[in-house]
Amino acid sequence: MSSNTKTDTEETTSSSTSKESKKRLPDFSQSVKLKYVKLGYHYLMSHLVTLCLLPLMSVILIQASHMKAQDIQELWAHLQYNLLSVIAISAIFALGSTLYIMTRPTSIYLLDFSCYRPPNHLTVHFQKFIHHSTLTGDFLPSSLDFQRKILLRSGLGEETYLPEAMHSIPPRPSMAAAREEAEQVMFGALDNLFANTRVKPKDIGILVVNCSLFNPTPSLSAMIVNKYKLRGNVKSFNLGGMGCSAGVIAIDLAKDMLQVHRNTYAVVVSTENITQNWYFGNNKAMLIPNCLFRVGGAAILLSNKSSDKRRAKYKLLHVVRTHKGADDKAFRCVYQEQDDAGKTGVSLSKDLMAIAGGALKTNITTLGPLVLPISEQLLFFLTLVVKKLFNAKMKPYIPDFKLAFDHFCIHAGGRAVIDELEKNLQLLPLHVEASRMTLHRFGNTSSSSIWYELAYTEAKGRMKKGNRVWQIAFGSGFKCNSAVWEALRHVNPSPKSPWEDCIHKYPVEIIA
Template identity: 55%
Template sequence: MSMFSMSFLFLAQSKSYTLSIIRDYLNTQILFKYSNIFSLLMWCASISYIVTFYQKKCSKKVYLVDFACYKPFPNGICSKELFIKQTKSGGNFKDESIDFQKKILDRSGFGDKTYVPESLLKIPQNISIVEARKETESVIFGAINDLLLKTKMKAEDIEILITNCSIFNPVPSLSAMVVNHFKLKHTILCYNLSGMGCSAGLIAIDLAKQLLQVHQNSYALVVSTENTNSGYYLGNNRSMLVSNCLFRVGGAAILLSNISSDSQRSKYHLKHTVRTHKGSQDTCYNSVFQKEDETNKITGVSLSKELMSSAGFALKANITTLGKYVLPLLEQFKFVSTFVVKKYFNNKVKIYTPDFKLCFDHFCVHTGGKAVLDEIQKVLGLSDFQLEPSKMTLYRYGNTSSSSVWYELAYCEAKGRIRKGDRIWQIAFGSGFKCNTAVWCALRNVDPIKEINPWSDEINEFPVDVSI
């Protein structure tokens, strides 16, 4: 073989060898590249599985484990006749003011067993921070003690605490009062809502829901009450005298959880909360207003003549939002179509009011007064049976402000009406002006025999005739 041929063969073999090296290198890089991608995908899948597993374990669902309503002692019972007698004996009111309060009570829908604090049964009435604190402590501590007993919970297991009271807001706050009394842990998240009126209880539920979306495996305690002593008005302004007649002692404690295993023992699952605020409109904002009267500069809560229209306005806005979540499509179509026709074609067309009876089995409407309940019954087309819990609560306990919707739910439980899958609609109104609602779904049948609530020992006496 010639030197040229040998050289050519060597070059050819070298080229082949070089190409082989290059090919092997490229294959290695490709394999390395794809192995990295495969590893990355496996890593992402693993993380996704872990996150999904953790989310399932730490459910974002909010459960109502149980609740308790405070029942005051018998020495706080105040009939309508006794209330007027105490009003006269104090010497603070003119004869026409006393007559006005009597008319309000006669039309209130109250019975003769509502409760007032002992400070208002004294002669003269003792209006002071000391007495207000005594009232609030007895209500709040009593409700929480009952709740802890029912749920067999330890106070130190509570991670979130929300209290609400519109009128009485001492320093330290009511939430601090609870922490001190029950010796809750120092890391607890505390919130105290004030000045938000009778709908603050459902605002507190919504706040608890938002917090439970963030803080996993947690219990939240909500405590709702109002203070009758600090809200009592000693002047003669009629718009401020109404609240004297309507508000009574009451409070509720509610335990919420986002722990998935609690679904087995909880009573309800929170489906929706809807908050509506009409404070941007002056008539709504001023409809419930704490101020000094014009003559004696005595502080009271004034209820304006626009209160009912403000409530109706806020309710319509609230149910418009809520309807998107709960109403059947046909009901939504009827509402939207009439709304469009009224707005763009014929202003005389009446907007269709959806039939919420198709969505809910039980209605708990805030006991703002007989006139409020009658108007809500008319607007929503509710039967006397459907509004029975609200009317009986107004009759037996009066207006207990933010806790009233819980006395109503307790009434339904005591009557044995709560069955698994039932849907409950709580509606409350408050200063600002606000309308707030909460929707619950029953997770199990509630056996009235096993229940201990403020209605248990007298539920067979109800319903009673409250017609005037």
């Protein structure tokens, strides 16, 4: 009896399970169908012009094949009688072509870049970080606990670096120590860059250096001119106080300069200085940068010489900059100030992520039409029209940027920043891998983080000819800036890459 009951129960369960699976199956197949429908739509819209021109070209070829020799002779005679018209049209065409060639923007090529890899003795483990913070005597027990929690949740690993001055007990945040950190980072990256590219410092016509919090006199750019004995007419610029997105701003400035000064090289150096900007107080909003920011820097060599295209790694396609500084909340969300005890630090607002999201939305609204395929632009436009006309309570269409870019270099500002962009842009874990691994291995290196991420992609052997890269960074002000590059060849990592001896360990699992 019990056996029969059991069998009946199993049959009932099996029957209900099969019914449920049948119910689920249409949903799954429907999603698969929708996926292929969208891919078909994207292909159709991307090749619409070609598909429309094919029938027209066929008709022209058929008509041409049926033309008789007499028809061709009549056409030639007609052209001879209208010789002046032909000459005028040819002259206008030649003049227009010449003007176009002379006024079109000069192509900007990235020959190579180099990221600074600090020596191993500057590594800071979590336990060492908390131990040294305790020994300073400046932090309350609650502040130490707060920093410990931030470190564990930050996404940073145990092999990031702090400058020499912060390893001393007590720390020695002097001007001399800050200059020493700047020299080690900038000269380390530049030495490797010049060695890899074999470009002589004397050939550099433009120099742009960005460092937000350390601006000595003479400037950092002057330190580089002095070290490498750059020529006297070099166009040098020193950008300060512009935050973590200043690396893209520096690229934009170098690009504009290369449009004016032909047949030359530009070097961009992006870095940050920690030595004199460590916070020794107990304001929690100012303690977060202590836990996230680490030593790092990058040097980038750009050229406007057409002859350099053959050996260049990338071509610069677009730079889009967004500034939300007119809004008071955005202006103060990353703010350097003194706390109640008179100690200087950088305060991070609770509204930071919301403000970053707004800046991102504005930035991609400008960037989208430049990079997205027509299929995505049409979907976005139609959704906007329906929403406006019918006041529909529908979510705005988020374009699929995966159709425009092959690789994403999202500023490794912190785990929350990467999570937010992964969610909002509907990216896959692979697309944010470079950002997460850079944060884990090197921490937040400010404006240079996007270059460590690009170096990671190269080290993994993922950069193929024709691939497009989107570098996106956020910074105080508040700013969101984007740079788009196209790979001109299959790119291999350059010698002395920051990932050279550790890329085989990555990706690693980040514990939540």
